[in-house]
Amino acid sequence: MHTDTVPTISRHDYQPYPYHLPRVSLEFDLNAAQTRVHSRLDVERVGDENQPLRLNGQDLVLESVALDGRTLSAEEYQLQDEILTIFPTSASFTLQITSLCKPAENSSLMGLYVSGDKLFTQCEAEGFRRITWFPDRPDVMSRYRVTLRADPKQYPLLLSNGNLLEEADLPDGRHEAVWEDPHPKPSYLFALVAGDFACREQAITTQGKRDALLQIYSDRGSETKTEWALDCLVRSVQWDEQRFGLELDLDRFMVVAARDFNMGAMENKGLNIFNSAYVLADKDSATDSAYRAIEAVIGHEYFHNWTGNRVTCRDWFQLSLKEGLTVFRDQEFSADMLAQDLSGAEAASARAVKRIDDVSTLRIAQFPEDAGPMAHPIRPESYQEIGNFYTATVYEKGAEVIRMQHTILGEAGFRAGIDEYFRRHDGAAVTCDDFVSAMESVYIQQNPGKDLDAFRRWYSQAGTPRVKVDLDYNAETRTCSITLGQRNEAVGIERLQSPLLPKPPLHIPFALGLLDQQGKAIPLEHDGKTAETVLLELTEEQQTWVFSNIPQKPVPSLLRNFSAPVIVDVERQEADLILLAQHDTDPFARWEAVQELATRQLLALTRSVGEEQQPEVDPRIIETWKRLLLDADLSAAYKTRILSQPTEKELLEKTSPMDPAAAVKASRHLRRQLGEALASDWLSVYRNSAGSDEQYTPDPLSSGRRSLHNLCLYYLMAAGHPEAKPLAVAQYYGATNMTDRMGGLSALVHFSNSPESQEALNHFYEQWQQDPLVIDKWFALQASAPGTTVETIKSLMLHPAFSLRNPNRARSLIFQFCMNNLQGVHTSEGYEFWADQVIALDQLNPEIAARLARAFDSWARFTATNRDAMQAGLQRIQQHPTLSRNVSEIVSKALN
Ligand code: 0A1
Ligand code: ZN
Numbered sequence: 001m002h003t004d005t006v007p008t009i010s011r012h013d014y015q016p017y018p019y020h021l022p023r024v025s026l027e028f029d030l031n032a033a034q035t036r037v038h039s040r041l042d043v044e045r046v047g048d049e050n051q052p053l054r055l056n057g058q059d060l061v062l063e064s065v066a067l068d069g070r071t072l073s074a075e076e077y078q079l080q081d082e083i084l085t086i087f088p089t090s091a092s093f094t095l096q097i098t099s100l101c102k103p104a105e106n107s108s109l110m111g112l113y114v115s116g117d118k119l120f121t122q123c124e125a126e127g128f129r130r131i132t133w134f135p136d137r138p139d140v141m142s143r144y145r146v147t148l149r150a151d152p153k154q155y156p157l158l159l160s161n162g163n164l165l166e167e168a169d170l171p172d173g174r175h176e177a178v179w180e181d182p183h184p185k186p187s188y189l190f191a192l193v194a195g196d197f198a199c200r201e202q203a204i205t206t207q208g209k210r211d212a213l214l215q216i217y218s219d220r221g222s223e224t225k226t227e228w229a230l231d232c233l234v235r236s237v238q239w240d241e242q243r244f245g246l247e248l249d250l251d252r253f254m255v256v257a258a259r260d261f262n263m264g265a266m267e268n269k270g271l272n273i274f275n276s277a278y279v280l281a282d283k284d285s286a287t288d289s290a291y292r293a294i295e296a297v298i299g300h301e302y303f304h305n306w307t308g309n310r311v312t313c314r315d316w317f318q319l320s321l322k323e324g325l326t327v328f329r330d331q332e333f334s335a336d337m338l339a340q341d342l343s344g345a346e347a348a349s350a351r352a353v354k355r356i357d358d359v360s361t362l363r364i365a366q367f368p369e370d371a372g373p374m375a376h377p378i379r380p381e382s383y384q385e386i387g388n389f390y391t392a393t394v395y396e397k398g399a400e401v402i403r404m405q406h407t408i409l410g411e412a413g414f415r416a417g418i419d420e421y422f423r424r425h426d427g428a429a430v431t432c433d434d435f436v437s438a439m440e441s442v443y444i445q446q447n448p449g450k451d452l453d454a455f456r457r458w459y460s461q462a463g464t465p466r467v468k469v470d471l472d473y474n475a476e477t478r479t480c481s482i483t484l485g486q487r488n489e490a491v492g493i494e495r496l497q498s499p500l501l502p503k504p505p506l507h508i509p510f511a512l513g514l515l516d517q518q519g520k521a522i523p524l525e526h527d528g529k530t531a532e533t534v535l536l537e538l539t540e541e542q543q544t545w546v547f548s549n550i551p552q553k554p555v556p557s558l559l560r561n562f563s564a565p566v567i568v569d570v571e572r573q574e575a576d577l578i579l580l581a582q583h584d585t586d587p588f589a590r591w592e593a594v595q596e597l598a599t600r601q602l603l604a605l606t607r608s609v610g611e612e613q614q615p616e617v618d619p620r621i622i623e624t625w626k627r628l629l630l631d632a633d634l635s636a637a638y639k640t641r642i643l644s645q646p647t648e649k650e651l652l653e654k655t656s657p658m659d660p661a662a663a664v665k666a667s668r669h670l671r672r673q674l675g676e677a678l679a680s681d682w683l684s685v686y687r688n689s690a691g692s693d694e695q696y697t698p699d700p701l702s703s704g705r706r707s708l709h710n711l712c713l714y715y716l717m718a719a720g721h722p723e724a725k726p727l728a729v730a731q732y733y734g735a736t737n738m739t740d741r742m743g744g745l746s747a748l749v750h751f752s753n754s755p756e757s758q759e760a761l762n763h764f765y766e767q768w769q770q771d772p773l774v775i776d777k778w779f780a781l782q783a784s785a786p787g788t789t790v791e792t793i794k795s796l797m798l799h800p801a802f803s804l805r806n807p808n809r810a811r812s813l814i815f816q817f818c819m820n821n822l823q824g825v826h827t828s829e830g831y832e833f834w835a836d837q838v839i840a841l842d843q844l845n846p847e848i849a850a851r852l853a854r855a856f857d858s859w860a861r862f863t864a865t866n867r868d869a870m871q872a873g874l875q876r877i878q879q880h881p882t883l884s885r886n887v888s889e890i891v892s893k894a895l896n
Pocket of ligand 1: 263264266
């Protein structure tokens, strides 16, 4: 497939489908080599007469087509370019189609595929067409009845969406199960699973007193690791009832773990299919972060049952309708879980930990995307391959756009908006605009005469807006005026299309606080209320707000809680940042001030990287770090965040031209200096934060303690402290949970290329070789280690445990190296290796290949040597004769 032959699909070309398919009946003769699917579709015309019926199909063998029971001859239908066209003559009819697909040959993991000895499906976005001929688009919603037939020995369990109607043994030795889903759904939410599984289940009663069964299916033997996932699911059900009044609408809700899966998980109606990495956990094999990730993903998929399934997308341009909203909901769920049982400042700090993690993800993954060749609005205008638009922009920025609506409307107003959204659209396939309109109905009540017109532009503009802040203090009038100005430059494709068109202003909620010179919060009068934090709604290019009764020139605390996904431009003295680092009562802004201090220091270091001697770190930074480290009022989890310096990747993004070698060197220098200067403090905090041998739980308090413990070890190792290595060795071998064990092992592997680190790695492999998820960590750790080169990776690829076909394995070794090992990959061999792997992966799994292909999207911003080598890699990929649509779209955009 080549770029010039790939059609571009535009949002404005949407046309409703001219037929309804109220009922779909599917019969599967399941077999890994060849599965036969008989479909029976009840079809009703809704559009004009004489409209042909077009069905999608991909990699299918068509056996027969019958219209109202009469088999059609090949002349009576058209089969071309993956479209089957039928020419019906009546307004309602039934269509029966028999076709074959080949699960064992399907390495794309889309449609029906084999994983181990089991069968799974993945239909979002356009995978259903690999199962049977169908209008594979989200606005065609049907009731499904599904019959599964298979060999009972190989596939004892047969699952699909909805309720199990009957099970029977068949005369030919096979067995069958019949499922019916009472809820109409689009094809992308269809699922089936067949194989031998263990099940852990729990019966629950919902708010509305409905009985339901929650089930987690996993490989036999791993049922000991599904307790946490089930617990997360139970809490997700309760949380959605309490926070959003949304109740489970099914008698049973199933989650099935798959070893081979392209993404995190999939929200198929009543039958979620998960990457096993987001299901399986026990204290010996999963880290605290894995536990939290499972909670987030279980929550996410469960919350889709309403935001995504009950109300779905009209077309794929509306993807953020369900994804942005559902990510926002899972973020809030996780934050509420962290803050459970806490109140006041403690609860705020617990929630801030989650906010900090989410904003860091946004900045690392989404900001660069929004500044690069793949920049797109959260509601894209066009695509060649929709699989390429499951992006940080649609998901994470999409969630920020929802969060801003929450911030503007307040919790109660947002809830009223959500209620209105479901009142209007339950059971329908709708647009992002429909969502904003529901929210707007509440906004108008709150703010007569205003609307969300400027806010809607968040859905159509790409790029990260910049907000410039000017503060003017008048001692005579004791007033402080704050001027906010917004600027949103054209990015990506926008640059090519309309370089001079100014983008109209957005509606930006900007949370602000003012501190006096002693660090005390100044009460602010705004909108008839007095508060420590005010929300300024910037809707024009520039606006000024004046605050009175300000006793002295204040220090502003800006964009509190990251109230909008923007970059703040402001001139600030180090002294102000230090004051905020000590006193800001907004825990997010406080963290931000410390990050800003560290970033300034790091950038100064990158500039002097060529010099003989690297400059000493500003003693005020060390002093700030020390105070925070020893501050008894801060939680361990929060301390870990505030004392972690920005990652090498974040720093790299801020260098211009981008210079990986300088970013790596500066990062290491600062880390070492902080390690050395505070060695005795790191050591004492390390000792005081040691866990006792009491029962492990992944609760926020003890996992916070473990994270701080590991951070101390990390700085001690960075400093080359004489006690560090023995501590790391002792921690590794003496650990009673995976968080401590990984902490010890990564400290060894990252900081000492010593016999001890190799021994520990070997020991780790020996111990855990039976557990694929742990071996993923083993590969990932080596892939990201400082001394790792392309040669190391190539030899790890020859390891018997490596396989390019398993996405988790490919991610743990190849992605980890190409995306996160700046020192290893930013070499000519590194780029060459990357291009080779994109090409190799593309032959197996285009979705995964296209993600790897994006590793150097920002190549044009690098220093000349790096830039030219990356460009050559991209060109080599582009010239490959058999490129998928997925990879082709990515590289052609990157080279444009
Ligand atoms: N809707 C899922 C994401 C997902 C998308 C595509 C997939 O296959 C290629 C799988 C999952 C979610 O948001 O969790
Ligand atoms: Zn989702």
